[in-house]
Amino acid sequence: MLFLVAAVGLIAYYVYKSIKPPPPIPLPENVSELSPRIKLNDGRYLAYRELGFPKDKAKNKIIILHGFGSSKLVDLKITQEMVDEFEIYFLLFDRAGYGESDPHPSRTLKTDTYDIEELADKLQIGPKFHVLGMSLGAYPVYGCLKYIPHRLSGATLVVPLLNFWWSRLPLNLSTSAFKKLPIQNQWTLGVAHYFPWLLYWWMTQKWFSPFSQNPRETMTERDIELADKHTKHSYIKESALRQGEYVSMQRDIIAGYQNWEFDPTELSNPFSDDNKGSVHIWCALEDKQISHEVLLYLCDKLPWITLHEVPEAGHLIIHEKQHFEDIIKAACN
Secondary structure, eight states: OHHHHHHHHHHHHHHHHHHSOOOOOOOOTTHHHHSOEEEOTTSOEEEEEEEESOTTTOSEEEEEEOOTTOOTTOOOOOOHHHHHHHTEEEEEEOOTTSTTSOOOTTOOHHHHHHHHHHHHHHTTOOSOEEEEEEGGGGHHHHHHHHHOGGGEEEEEEESOOOOTTOTTSOHHHHHHHHHTSOHHHHHHHHHHHHOGGGHHHHHHOSSSOSSOSOGGGTOOHHHHHHHHHHHTTHHHHHHHTTTOTIIIIIHHHHHHHSOOSSOGGGOOOOOOSSSOOEEEEEEETTOSSSOHHHHHHHHHHOTTEEEEEETTOOTTGGGSHHHHHHHHHHHHO
């Protein structure tokens, strides 16, 4: 009996240790020398980076939300001439748990949204700003349109995350889009949605990869070329994940695919004749990760969103200079 109790106790301890995420890796003591940071009202710090035109003179103020596993160090494919022509101020920051930004103990779509608003206020960039998000990292843009629409001068979603569990998304449409993903990716997103407390174990178990290891299942040949170029800048990913993958990438997955308080098709147009602004969605027609059909449905339900369909482009469209400049021009008009 004692042996049985001991065995059960050991198994329970092993299970607990396997599913309990580790604490974040501490930031170095000289973190303030690595990046400027601003203190939020709850005591956390967010790391940020400012580029372009001086914010007190800029005509266009754009907050860039980095993608999955990336950071504020993402390279913006834009010329200085264009920055000067459109008088653009860029603000980039590390989401909570990324880079030099402190983790949030219970990060959600809503907390990320209010982090953006508070960061803008602390840096005094003005009452209104444009938010631009890419890929999975675009989910806070939906939050901005829902929770702080009065602060927006515009919004841009580039090949944005689609939550397959949005309440008003037709089942046949969501199922079709979901099943186009590699089976490992489907399982991982399902765990994040239904069992978020189990995601750390799922992402660290050694039996099989949580994501497809065949790049051609999720990327075009051009995407692969662009991805290979970015692997040469490995310091960006190393910096982005310096506090550990759970508080950064895995919390991204949970925030993006958990149940939201709203469905995007319920969003109201934040702009009117008296309140100028625009919302844009950029869809790459060869994207193997984001469903063109779902984006069409979303824009049909929200006709005030301008849909840009880009032929012969894949998921990494944001890293193509011509496409990125087109995205920025649309945001500035």
